Amino acid sequence: MAGTAALALDETARSVRRAEIAAELLTFLPRDSVLTEPEELRPFECDGLSVYRRLPMLAVLPDRVEDVQRIVRAAAGQGVPVVARGAGTGLSGGALPLEDGLLLSLAKFNRILELDPDRRLARVEPGVRNLAISEAADPHGLYYAPDPSSQIACSIGGNVAENSGGLHCLKYGLTVHNVLEVKVVDVAGRLLTLGGEALDTPGYDLLALITGSEGMLGVIVEVTVRLLPKPETARVLLAAFDDLGRAGDAVANVMASGIIPAGLEMMDRPAIRATEDFAHCGYPTDAAAILLCEVDGTEAEATAQVEEVRGVLERSGASEVRVAHDEAERARFWLGRKSAFPAVGRISPDYYCIDGTIPRKRLAEVLQRMRQLSAEYGLDVANVFHAGDGNLHPLILFDANRPGEIERTEEFGGRILEICIEVGGTVTGEHGVGVEKLDQMCVQFPAHELEQFHAIKRAWDPRGLLNPGKAVPTLQRCAEFGAMHVHQGNLPFPELERY
Amino acid sequence: MADQTEVIRDRVRAAFESDTPLCIEGGGTKRFLGRAPAGEPLKVGEHRGVVNHAPSELVLTVRAGTPVADTQAALAEHGQWLAFDPPRHEEASTIGGVVACALSGPARPWTGAVRDFVLGTRIVNGRGDVLSFGGEVMKNVAGYDVSRLMAGALGTLGVLLEVSFRLLPRPAWDRTRVLELTAGEAIRRLTEWARAPLPILGACHDGERLHVRLAGAEASVAEAAERIGGEPGDGSLWESLRDHRHPFFANAEDGPPVWRLSVPAHAPPVDLPGSVLIDWGGAQRWVRSDAPGPELRAAAETAGGHATCFRGGDRDEPFHPLAEGLDDLHARLKCAFDPRRILNPGRLYPDL
Ligand SMILES: Cc1cc2nc3c(=O)[nH]c(=O)nc-3n(C[C@H](O)[C@H](O)[C@H](O)COP(=O)(O)OP(=O)(O)OC[C@H]3O[C@@H](n4cnc5c(N)ncnc54)[C@H](O)[C@@H]3O)c2cc1C
Numbered sequence: 009m010a011g012t013a014a015l016a017l018d019e020t021a022r023s024v025r026r027a028e029i030a031a032e033l034l035t036f037l038p039r040d041s042v043l044t045e046p047e048e049l050r051p052f053e054c055d056g057l058s059v060y061r062r063l064p065m066l067a068v069l070p071d072r073v074e075d076v077q078r079i080v081r082a083a084a085g086q087g088v089p090v091v092a093r094g095a096g097t098g099l100s101g102g103a104l105p106l107e108d109g110l111l112l113s114l115a116k117f118n119r120i121l122e123l124d125p126d127r128r129l130a131r132v133e134p135g136v137r138n139l140a141i142s143e144a145a146d147p148h149g150l151y152y153a154p155d156p157s158s159q160i161a162c163s164i165g166g167n168v169a170e171n172s173g174g175l176h177c178l179k180y181g182l183t184v185h186n187v188l189e190v191k192v193v194d195v196a197g198r199l200l201t202l203g204g205e206a207l208d209t210p211g212y213d214l215l216a217l218i219t220g221s222e223g224m225l226g227v228i229v230e231v232t233v234r235l236l237p238k239p240e241t242a243r244v245l246l247a248a249f250d251d252l253g254r255a256g257d258a259v260a261n262v263m264a265s266g267i268i269p270a271g272l273e274m275m276d277r278p279a280i281r282a283t284e285d286f287a288h289c290g291y292p293t294d295a296a297a298i299l300l301c302e303v304d305g306t307e308a309e310a311t312a313q314v315e316e317v318r319g320v321l322e323r324s325g326a327s328e329v330r331v332a333h334d335e336a337e338r339a340r341f342w343l344g345r346k347s348a349f350p351a352v353g354r355i356s357p358d359y360y361c362i363d364g365t366i367p368r369k370r371l372a373e374v375l376q377r378m379r380q381l382s383a384e385y386g387l388d389v390a391n392v393f394h395a396g397d398g399n400l401h402p403l404i405l406f407d408a409n410r411p412g413e414i415e416r417t418e419e420f421g422g423r424i425l426e427i428c429i430e431v432g433g434t435v436t437g438e439h440g441v442g443v444e445k446l447d448q449m450c451v452q453f454p455a456h457e458l459e460q461f462h463a464i465k466r467a468w469d470p471r472g473l474l475n476p477g478k479a480v481p482t483l484q485r486c487a488e489f490g491a492m493h494v495h496q497g498n499l500p501f502p503e504l505e506r507y
Numbered sequence: 508m509a510d511q512t513e514v515i516r517d518r519v520r521a522a523f524e525s526d527t528p529l530c531i532e533g534g535g536t537k538r539f540l541g542r543a544p545a546g547e548p549l550k551v552g553e554h555r556g557v558v559n560h561a562p563s564e565l566v567l568t569v570r571a572g573t574p575v576a577d578t579q580a581a582l583a584e585h586g587q588w589l590a591f592d593p594p595r596h597e598e599a600s601t602i603g604g605v606v607a608c609a610l611s612g613p614a615r616p617w618t619g620a621v622r623d624f625v626l627g628t629r630i631v632n633g634r635g636d637v638l639s640f641g642g643e644v645m646k647n648v649a650g651y652d653v654s655r656l657m658a659g660a661l662g663t664l665g666v667l668l669e670v671s672f673r674l675l676p677r678p679a680w681d682r683t684r685v686l687e688l689t690a691g692e693a694i695r696r697l698t699e700w701a702r703a704p705l706p707i708l709g710a711c712h713d714g715e716r717l718h719v720r721l722a723g724a725e726a727s728v729a730e731a732a733e734r735i736g737g738e739p740g741d742g743s744l745w746e747s748l749r750d751h752r753h754p755f756f757a758n759a760e761d762g763p764p765v766w767r768l769s770v771p772a773h774a775p776p777v778d779l780p781g782s783v784l785i786d787w788g789g790a791q792r793w794v795r796s797d798a799p800g801p802e803l804r805a806a807a808e809t810a811g812g813h814a815t816c817f818r819g820g821d822r823d824e825p826f827h828p829l830a831e832g833l834d835d836l837h838a839r840l841k842c843a844f845d846p847r848r849i850l851n852p853g854r855l856y857p858d859l
Contacts, residue, residue, distance in 0.1 A: 126698050127773055149702065171648050182646065184655070185623050198832050205771040206812035207616060207790045208609065208659070210827040211837055211855070216622055216655035220648045237704040264563035266586060266676040305704070308726030365644040367564055397645040437646035445649070452649055456636040461650050463843035468836070480650060 017108050025088070026065050029110065032082045033068060037075060041116075043067040052111050055098040056158075057444055059360075059414060064091065064105030071116035073191075073199065073229045080227060081197035083110045089473045092223040094135060094166030097158045099361055100442025102170065102222045102478055112227060114165050120144050121230070129188060129205065131232045134165025138172075141233060150235040153180035156438075157346065165228040171220030173438040175271045175345075178396040179304075182438070184219040186234050192218060192226035195469045200226070217464070222440050223475040225468040239304035242270060243314050244338045247326040248295035252276060252379075255297035256372030258324035259395045262301060263368060265320050267313050271302040272396030273345050276375070279352065279390040279403070280344075286351035289344035292328060299326075299395065300345055348392040349403070356388070356405035362421045364428030365437035368398040377427055378402055385420040387413075399437035400428070426451055441479045449479075450486035458483060510570070511554035512629075512637060512668055518549055519666060520635030522849045529849055531607075531662040533572055534599030539759070539818050540608055541661055541825055541854045551666060552601060558669055559643065562587060565674040566626065566643045571603025571667040578602055582674065590618035590675040594749045603667040609659030612749035613709040613720070616772065616787045622658035624672045630657060630665030633845025643671045662851040663859050664844040678708065678722035684732055685740035686717045690776040690785060693717040696735075697788045698773045705731045709745050710788035713755070718744055748786060755784045755793065756818075764820025766803050768792040770812030777806045793817075800824065826855060834858075 017025060026044055033042050043049055044066045054061040065088070070076050083090050089109040096103050105111045117133035120140070124130075125148035130141050138159040141152040155174035156162055162172070168190055173182045180186070189203040203215035218225055249255035255274060262272060275283065276297045284291045291298060299321070303313035314331055321329050332338035344351075352359050366374055375391065382389045393401040402424055406417040425435040425448045435441070435448040449458070461480040465472065481489075522529050528546030535552070538544055555572035562585040569578055575595040582588050592612025593605040606628075611620045627641030630653075641647050641654040657667060688696065693712040700707065706727050709720030718740050721728045747753040759765050763781055770777075772789035781796030796803065800816060804827060807814035813827035829837060834856075841848065841859045853859070 125702060127771065128701055171652070173646055177646075181619070181623065184652070185619060194832075194836075200832050200836070201830065202833075204812070206769040207787065208620065208769050210813050210815070211659075211829050211833060212664070212840060213609075213622055213656055213659050214833070214836070216652050216658075220652055225651075237702055239704050260563050263565060266679075268675065305724070306727040306730060308730065309724040312724055312726070365646045367561070367566070367644060369561070369564060394646075399646045432642065433644050434642055434647040434649045436649050437644070438648060440648055441650070449649060457638050457640065457650070460632060460636070460638055460653065460844070464651050464653070464840065467839035467843040 022065060022108060025108065029082065029086055029088055030066055032086070033079060036078055037068065037070060041069045043069070052093065052096070052105055052113065055096045055101060055103040057099050057101045057442065059408070060101045060104050060443055062105050062107055064111035065108050067111040067113060069113045069116050073193070076112070076193050076227055076229055077197040077199060079110070079112060080193050080195060084195055084197070084471070084473050087471070087473070089476050090227070091475050092165070092169070092227045094163030094169070095137070095161050097162040098166060098170060098442060099363065099439040100436070100444040102440050102442035102475070104443055106476070114163065117165075117229065125150060127205070128235045129232055130235055131230065132164055134228045134231060135163050138162050138164055138167055145235050149238050151238050152233050153177070153186050153236050154183050157349065164231045164233065168219055168228050168231055169221065169223050170438065170440045173394065173397070173399065175273065175394070178272055178394070179268045179270045180236065184216060187215065187219065187231060188234050189232040190215060190218055190228055191230035192228050194226045195471070195473055199229070205232070220440070222442065222479040224465055224479055225474065227474070239270070240306045241310045242302055242304040242338070243310045244300060244302045244332045244341050245314060245317055245321065246330045246332070246341050247299045247301070247321040248292040248328040249297045249299070249325065250295065250327050251325070252296050252375050253372035254325040255299060256375060258299060258321055258326065259371055260368045261320050261324045262317060263396060265316060267303065267316060269301050269317065269396060270304045271300070273300045274298070274391065274393055274395035275345065275348060276391040278388060279348055279392045282351040282355045282390060283344045283348050286354055287344050287347045289340045291344050295327065300341055345392065352390050352403050352405070357407040357409065359403040359405050360417050360421055361439070362400065362402045362404065362424050363436050363439040364425050364433055365397065365399045366428050366431050366433035368395070370431040371395065371398065374400070374427055374431060378424060381420060381423055385416055387417060387420055397437065398433065422448060443478055446481040446485060447489045449481050450489050455483055455486070458486065509553060511551070515549070515551060515554060515666060515668065516631050516635055516637050519631045519633070519849070522547070523633060523635050523847055526847055527849060528852045531666055531851055533601030533604040534574065534597065536597040536600045537604050537608055542857070543822050544851070545853060546851070549666065551603060552599070554668065555601070557581065564643070566671060567674055568627070568643060568669055568671040569602050570669055571601060571606070573602045574598065575600045575602055575605055583677070586677050587674045588677045589624060589672055591615060591621050591624050592618070592749055593621070594751065596751055602670060606658050606667060606670050607660065607662045613711060613745050613786055616790055617708055618675070620658070622655040625654050625658055625670060626673050627671035628654040628657050628667060629669040630667055632665045633847060633850050637668070638665070641671065645673060661855045663841060663855050664850070666850065678706070680725045680728045681708070681720065681722045681742060682728050682732060683740035683742045683744065684719045684721065684735055684737040686719070686735070686737035687715070688712070688717045690714070690783070693785065694773060694775065694789050700735065701772070701788070705734070707731070707788070711744065711748055712785040714782060714784065720745055755782070755795070759818040762819070763795040763797045764816055765818040766794040766796060767815045767817040768794060768803070768807045768810070768812060769815070770807060770810040774810035774812070777810060779803065779806055829856065
């Protein structure tokens with residue numbers, strides 16, 4: 009509990025603090041880069057998980073690395089915590105401001121600094137949008153592989169901070185597999201280079217450690233990504249199933265067949281119906297589930313794989329298997345999947361996206377248990393997810409205006425995550441812990457592991473000034489939540505105070 | 508096949524209590540690597556065996572003392588492999604050793620490094636706590652990625668007990684082509700080929716010839732062979748290269764030391780006295796040279812990378828010095844895992 013025990017300031021004290029830090033920042037930043045008025049701060053009050061909202065004490069929008077260094081030094085000097093923010097599309101409250109903290113927006117860092125097709129890399133500022141990299145690489149026949157569904161909006165800095173995945177990470181890996189180098193500003197304001205253009209660097213693999221660290225270890229100010237040559241061709245199959253269990257088993261069968269599809273996605277009936285009403289892409293609305301499976305490679309390779317996958321899907325009991333015959337049909341197959349979130353947003357006032365990962369072979373069982381919970385809580389669930397990686401995204405449909413429904417939804421979501429842990433999975437596959445899954449972290453990790461995480465945090469940030477309170481719960485919190493693992497009747501760390 | 512978790516944990520706890528440095532040993536086949544080992548031996552080679560292999564899940568969990576050779580054989584039966592292609596310098600080489608040293612075979616630029624395939628680990632930290640991170644699922648961002656951090660830490664952050672890996676199906680077809688080219692021309696061609704989606708799985712220049720390994724579906728391998736040209740080559744090269752049985756690596760103890768330069772693949776040939784073998788499509792350059800360390804380090808830095816004195820030669824500073832700012836961060840991380848510096852102290856850098 010990396011020293012964030014400071015109590016919230018009262019409004020007067022906060023105003024004084026705000027004025028002090030703003031004055032210091034204005035010695036080197038222009039007026040319009042330092043925001044202090046509530047109406048200016050409003051756009052930063054939440055990320056994509058909008059049930060949590062809070063205004064920061066102030067927001068700063070620099071556009072030079074030296075200024076980030078000075079801002080961090082100034083904040084640290086005054087003991088003001090810093091929350092980094094990319095595009096604010098995060099789904100776990102990672103970029104949720106602190107009321108006595110400085111919100112550091114990287115949005116102005118939106119330049120592609122270098123794109124070299126021969127070295128197959130792009131060096132970009134952290135605020136560059138994920139899709140913008142692939143767009144810039146496209147004329148060279150190259151692309152940046154990780155493609156989160158939010159790719160038109162989310163920033164590469166946010167992707168590194170969350171180790172984001174996407175539809176194609178089944179074959180091409182997550183952010184961690186596709187980043188060569190990251191420059192970070194540490195809490196002392198120093199600029200550190202992690203990784204490099206060579207395939208490894210001396211010492212510890214700090215590039216791996218910073219990836220997925222949710223803004224807790226340093227502020228990412230530059231990212232060099234690896235670009236891949238675009239596959240010659242991509243083909244997609246759509247398989248319908250009358251039974252959710254069979255669809256789940258089909259996923260395991262495809263993965264066991266010796267082919268690594270470029271993407272393997274699943275949608276259940278509520279998701280299919282919502283999508284079809286919205287996007288009209290010709291999905292079979294009577295199916296219990298559909299799978300979308302993309303294979304890619306050379307013409308010859310893709311053709312052979314389409315036939316193999318078709319065979320596996322048929323043998324797994326698909327009621328229908330379609331193969332997209334041309335680019336237009338392929339785009340139509342994917343259109344539904346890509347518009348699934350907004351489509352679900354249309355049929356329900358609110359939805360809550362859960363993000364657990366499980367071993368693929370437990371898919372059918374977990375989906376079944378989710379159905380039971382759905383009945384128990386009286387809340388509908390639509391499933392659209394990265395089935396090939398076992399990464400579930402149940403969308404719980406609810407209405408925030410109905411009293412008690414948010415709480416029921418959160419409880420239901422928590423139960424789903426606990427099932428994920430129970431079957432050997434994890435509470436977050438790609439959206440991060442943020443503030444959202446702190447309690448479930450207590451279930452997933454025993455105290456010694458949590459303490460090791462805190463020790464890592466302290467090694468980077470001894471006073472706990474970078475995004476404090478996110479990603480790793482304090483042991484006190486876990487004790488309160490009642491999920492502390494107790495071994496042989498002994499609480500770990502008995503010397504720590506509990507309340 | 509015994510589970511030695513408790514024995515190992517108790518040894519580390521006792522060492523923590525008594526401030527006794529430990530020298531972690533799996534198969535004992537990599538004593539040559541890093542700074543000279545010191546401390547009481549902690550043998551972990553008995554802690555071996557497959558904990559879980561789920562072929563349909565493409566996941567393998569093994570105890571760290573499991574020999575690499577056994578693991579490779581077991582996976583081959585299912586048409587699968589650890590696609591970073593772990594080197595097996597000797598039969599006794601263990602999985603724990605390969606992960607701790609972050610050793611990847613000739614396929615690394617195309618398939619990924621050790622750390623890219625690590626999904627989870629179980630370790631004992633320097634306090635004697637048994638800790639689990641990650642797991643057996645493909646995507647997992649709960650907490651910091653401690654598992655990948657273990658790859659290459661040379662045991663200085665924790666004793667590896669178990670490692671979970673993501674597996675891949677072995678490519679169905681595997682062919683080698685040989686082209687008579689200079690090193691400079693080889694690098695130029697490789698750079699050009701890298702821009703196309705070719706099924707390359709290895710590329711090595713031995714001083715006179717460029718060997719290219721193509722692997723994948725039969726049709727695309729044939730197509731690619733046509734495109735790159737050359738003559739059919741000998742596929743056994745890749746294993747001898749991976750396991751350092753290739754003549755280039757002979758007599759490491761008495762001959763000139765074996766240096767490893769990790770540089771951007773496109774970097775031009777390095778100009779150093781001695782012989783050079785280019786692997787990883789240009790990104791890993793093995794150099795047999797009696798040139799002084801600083802000269803090799805300078806050459807690697809000029810090329811944009813770093814140099815390791817891999818085998819033989821001076822053992823005071825085998826690894827490239829850390830950049831300013833990273834050195835004290837390393838020391839603080841070491842302290843976070845191993846506050847009394849009992850795990851392989853000094854093996855990686857004097858202060859760690
Ligand atoms: C509709 C929708 C679909 C989505 N689909 C996917 C998907 O398919 N796969 C997936 O993985 N995610 C998905 N996401 C989640 C989200 O888009 C990703 O987590 C994304 O990487 C967040 O990027 P961001 O720039 O918006 O980061 P933010 O939300 O601004 O920040 C996220 C976290 O990163 C930290 N951070 C941001 N920038 C920096 C920086 N420069 N330095 C240090 N820390 C930083 C923040 O402090 C915070 O903890 C989706 C979100 C939405 C809304």
